[in-house]
Amino acid sequence: MALNDKLDADLNATIEKLKADKVYKRLNFLASPQAARVQMEGHGEVVILSSNNYLGLSNDPQVVAAGIDGLEKYGAGTASVRFICGTFEIHRELEQAIADLVGTEASMSYVSAWNANEGLTATIIEQNDFVVSDALNHASIIDSIRLAKAITKCTTAVYQHSDLDDLRAKLESAKSARRRLIWTDGVFSMEGSVAKLPEILQIAKDYDAIVAVDDSHGTGVLGATGRGTAEHYGVLGEVDIITSTLGKALGGAAGGFVAGSAALCDMLTQRSRPQLFSNALPPTVASSALAAIRQLENHPQLVGKLRDNTRYFRGAIAEAGFKPLPGETPIVPIIVGETATAIKMSDMLLDEGVFVTGFGFPVVPQGQARVRCQLSAAHSRDDLDQAIAAFKSVGTKLGII
Numbered sequence: 589m590a591l592n593d594k595l596d597a598d599l600n601a602t603i604e605k606l607k608a609d610k611v612y613k614r615l616n617f618l619a620s621p622q623a624a625r626v627q628m629e630g631h632g633e634v635v636i637l638s639s640n641n642y643l644g645l646s647n648d649p650q651v652v653a654a655g656i657d658g659l660e661k662y663g664a665g666t667a668s669v670r671f672i673c674g675t676f677e678i679h680r681e682l683e684q685a686i687a688d689l690v691g692t693e694a695s696m697s698y699v700s701a702w703n704a705n706e707g708l709t710a711t712i713i714e715q716n717d718f719v720v721s722d723a724l725n726h727a728s729i730i731d732s733i734r735l736a737k738a739i740t741k742c743t744t745a746v747y748q749h750s751d752l753d754d755l756r757a758k759l760e761s762a763k764s765a766r767r768r769l770i771w772t773d774g775v776f777s778m779e780g781s782v783a784k785l786p787e788i789l790q791i792a793k794d795y796d797a798i799v800a801v802d803d804s805h806g807t808g809v810l811g812a813t814g815r816g817t818a819e820h821y822g823v824l825g826e827v828d829i830i831t832s833t834l835g836k837a838l839g840g841a842a843g844g845f846v847a848g849s850a851a852l853c854d855m856l857t858q859r860s861r862p863q864l865f866s867n868a869l870p871p872t873v874a875s876s877a878l879a880a881i882r883q884l885e886n887h888p889q890l891v892g893k894l895r896d897n898t899r900y901f902r903g904a905i906a907e908a909g910f911k912p913l914p915g916e917t918p919i920v921p922i923i924v925g926e927t928a929t930a931i932k933m934s935d936m937l938l939d940e941g942v943f944v945t946g947f948g949f950p951v952v953p954q955g956q957a958r959v960r961c962q963l964s965a966a967h968s969r970d971d972l973d974q975a976i977a978a979f980k981s982v983g984t985k986l987g988i989i
Contacts (some may be wrong), residue, residue, distance in 0.1 A: 590675035610927060631941070632865030638943055638963060640836035643884065645883055658875025662870075683845070689807075697845045705831050707846070714766070718743050720770055723746050726773055749779075753793060760795075767969045770800070774830075777805050778952055780918075782917065804833040808880075818830070894963065898916070928948075933946055934985070961975075
């Protein structure tokens with residue numbers, strides 16, 4: 589057997605085990621733009637309850653037109669990294685708009701939010717520094733810290749989810765560190781819970797620490813005008829570093845950013861490896877993301893519509909007898925118990941014209957499998973009522989309600 593044949597045999601064996609364990613991921617192909625309803629191959633029209641398209645801007649005419657204009661004006665891309673071949677004006681304009689939105693002095697865009705997080709920690713952390721991370725932080729933060737530890741030999745710790753006493757204890761143990769960094773999600777994607785940001789900021793002051801917040805599920809979602817977790821708590825402009833995505837509420841295409849001081853963003857230009865060795869964000873994406881930010885600024889009622897939809901859906905689901913995790917974000921996880929139940933429920937809902945994803949162990953704790961619903965400002969009341977009716981039907985058949 590050739591080496592490649594042996595590798596393929598091993599990979600296929602692993603894939604078969606994933607299928608047997610009911611954690612194999614199947615791709616569903618869409619034949620229309622991401623929206624409240626889409627055309628899905630093999631299923632026809634379905635209501636989407638599993639997208640991060642929180643403001644419904646993925647197919648907004650002005651966002652699409654801006655992307656086309658950007659493509660025509662700047663072409664497909666820079667064909668190299670920014671400092672080597674030049675940076676398009678649209679990147680500078682987008683980065684200023686991002687900084688203004690999230691309340692910082694400057695920002696730096698990346699081809700993904702994963703790259704933004706990956707590039708941050710190792711750039712600002714050195715040997716004898718200390719990084720502490722919430723236990724439920726996104727995988728990109730976890731990998732960013734692991735990478736920084738491997739490169740710099742810094743020390744790291746994890747505090748129990750939103751346990752501020754544990755955070756204090758971890759920081760207390762690192763008083764001798766040269767620099768201390770607290771990493772947290774703004775909104776935790778599997779729970780829909782919001783970080784206790786004002787308390788974290790006070791703890792950071794007490795222990796002379798830096799706070800970095802990944803606000804990927806908060807940008808465009810939380811706060812009176814969608815400026816994120818900081819606005820939600822009335823602490824806009826007080827967070828040291830904010831990272832986030834352009835691939836969720838802000839157009840849904842791709843891209844991410846780090847926002848903070850001008851000095852921080854300059855240092856990212858100098859030393860951040862994803863910045864130094866990757867092409868810039870494609871200009872069509874930069875243009876559409878900028879248009880999405882302008883749409884949010886000009887139409888803050890989108891945030892209100894998102895909140896109204898969230899309240900309506902959450903209330904109706906609870907009234908039907910389901911057990912959604914409490915919260916105020918458009919992430920509504922409905923706990924169903926076992927992984928097989930979550931997967932089965934997701935499949936049955938799709939058969940009834942509602943696309944929503946089930947998650948189980950090890951993505952979430954054992955016995956806490958869930959169907960994670962995500963609301964959008966684009967959902968009409970009819971969309972939500974159809975989804976609620978499907979949940980009632982499937983929940984009854986599975987004996988959940």
